[in-house]
Amino acid sequence: MTGETNSNRKKAPVFSLDSWAVILALALSGAIWIGWIKHVPW
Amino acid sequence: MSSAIAVARPVSEGFWKRGVRLIPGLLLLIAVGYAGKIIERSIATYGKAHHLTLPNIEYVLWAIVIGLLIANTVGVPKLFQAGIATYEFWLKTGIVLLGSRFLLGDVAKLGGVSLVLVAVEIAASLAFMTALGRAFRLKPKLTTLLAVGSSICGVSAIIATKGAIDADDEDASYAIAAILSLGAVSLFIFPLVGHWLHLSDQSYGLWAGLGVDNTAEAVAAGTLYSDAAGKVAVLAKTARNAMIGFVVLGYAIHWARKERNEEVSNKAAFLWRKFPKFVLGFLLISGIATAHVFSKDQLVSLANLSRWAFLLTFAGVGLRTNIGELGKQGWRPFFVGAIGEVVIAFLTLGLVFGADRLLR
Numbered sequence: 001m002t003g004e005t006n007s008n009r010k011k012a013p014v015f016s017l018d019s020w021a022v023i024l025a026l027a028l029s030g031a032i033w034i035g036w037i038k039h040v041p042w
Numbered sequence: 043m044s045s046a047i048a049v050a051r052p053v054s055e056g057f058w059k060r061g062v063r064l065i066p067g068l069l070l071l072i073a074v075g076y077a078g079k080i081i082e083r084s085i086a087t088y089g090k091a092h093h094l095t096l097p098n099i100e101y102v103l104w105a106i107v108i109g110l111l112i113a114n115t116v117g118v119p120k121l122f123q124a125g126i127a128t129y130e131f132w133l134k135t136g137i138v139l140l141g142s143r144f145l146l147g148d149v150a151k152l153g154g155v156s157l158v159l160v161a162v163e164i165a166a167s168l169a170f171m172t173a174l175g176r177a178f179r180l181k182p183k184l185t186t187l188l189a190v191g192s193s194i195c196g197v198s199a200i201i202a203t204k205g206a207i208d209a210d211d212e213d214a215s216y217a218i219a220a221i222l223s224l225g226a227v228s229l230f231i232f233p234l235v236g237h238w239l240h241l242s243d244q245s246y247g248l249w250a251g252l253g254v255d256n257t258a259e260a261v262a263a264g265t266l267y268s269d270a271a272g273k274v275a276v277l278a279k280t281a282r283n284a285m286i287g288f289v290v291l292g293y294a295i296h297w298a299r300k301e302r303n304e305e306v307s308n309k310a311a312f313l314w315r316k317f318p319k320f321v322l323g324f325l326l327i328s329g330i331a332t333a334h335v336f337s338k339d340q341l342v343s344l345a346n347l348s349r350w351a352f353l354l355t356f357a358g359v360g361l362r363t364n365i366g367e368l369g370k371q372g373w374r375p376f377f378v379g380a381i382g383e384v385v386i387a388f389l390t391l392g393l394v395f396g397a398d399r400l401l402r
Contacts, residue, residue: 021134022323028139028347029327032340040343040350 067125075353078104102356109360129358134320136351137202141327142344159393160281163252167193171382178374183209187217192382195283196221196256206294211359220379225256232263245394247271251278253390287325
């Protein structure tokens with residue numbers, strides 16, 4: 001019973017939504033700074 | 043709200059399967075958001091071609107309106123829901139990138155007395171709008187959004203604060219609509235009052251920068267008076283904008299504390315868990331940009347990336363906003379916004395007059 005409950009219990013994600021947003025934003029900023037992304041039009 | 047976010051949900055299905063499930067909704071977000079951008083550009087082009095000064099209604103509001111129309115008429119099929127639910131992820135990514143547009147160094151360019159006026163304007167406006175919201179019995183988070191929208195920088199401040207205090211989509215839609223429509227009115231009224239009072243370029247520019255909420259409208263209201271007034275308006279407005287991080291940080295801590303349950307034993311850990319980490323990302327990017335790590339072109343690219351993220355975000359906000367819920371709020375938020383705008387305009391005009399006499 002306990003084993004079944006444990007297997008059904010959802011694991012908490014390693015990174016929160018906030019963290020993923022910061023990681024993506026920093027990665028994009030880094031790509032722009034390095035020059036991998038030359039220009040983002042609007 | 044966060045439980046509805048597909049990208050953060052720990053599910054047993056595979057990474058690729060999850061990714062495929064998001065595609066229809068993401069495509070709808072792009073289509074709705076891009077339609078908003080096209081409408082904004084078309085109105086600007088029409089105004090330019092016919093030499094008309096039309097209010098700049100930003101793509102953000104159009105995206106919300108189109109999304110609202112779709113969601114509250116034909117409805118959104120279940121197939122699109124998972125992708126639409128990613129809008130909060132784009133909101134947070136966009137806010138972090140938005141940090142590149144708020145250089146702390148801009149504050150210093152304005153000069154001592156004007157900086158004091160900016161600080162007084164922000165503090166007085168926040169206090170007044172909060173009191174007004176309470177008097178009209180608005181929802182506390184809607185009051186917070188209206189307060190930051192009218193005291194700092196319109197849509198950007200509302201966007202950043204919405205994420206930081208986890209406000210409802212309906213509240214954010216309402217606050218953005220109120221601030222943008224009232225900002226459009228001030229675009230016409232400020233130059234008329236400025237000419238009527240024979241304000242100098244410096245005084246008028248400072249007034250426009252302090253009194254008009256949205257950056258686009260503040261710059262337009264200043265430039266409509268004169269080029270010199272436009273430049274002062276830009277400086278005053280950017281100084282206000284630069285304060286956004288600190289104000290959002292303050293509100294994030296305030297709401298994290300306020301929503302704390304009584305039985306929480308480790309308050310510091312709870313506050314950290316509730317604290318929106320992307321606010322720190324925003325401050326980090328703002329600090330890096332202030333340190334001139336990025337070139338001017340790179341800053342433009344970062345700002346454009348944040349706009350693309352907000353384009354997706356507000357298409358999602360519109361698609362998830364229930365008009366019935368908006369209707370429940372009635373006209374009170376608009377009254378609060380309108381009264382606040384008029385009082386803040388008089389307050390900032392008084393501040394500018396006072397400073398002008400002091401410096402003579």
